[in-house]
Amino acid sequence: MAILELAIGFFVLAVLAGIFGARGVAGMSMxxxxxxxxxxxxxxxxxxxL
Incomplete structure (x- = not known):
């Protein structure tokens, strides 16, 4: 479950970065x-x- 939690965290980071205009960070996080x-x-x- 740790991988899924990290993925959700990066997705939230990407959304927040997109809102604040940091397109490079948003794209990389996504x-x-x-x-x-x-x-x-x-x-x-x-x-x-298995």
Missing amino acids: EIARLLIIVFLILAIISLI
């Missing part, structure tokens, strides 16, 4: 959040199969 969600989903599927 990419990190997307990557963490993908890793979480892959690990969840693997754990369900």
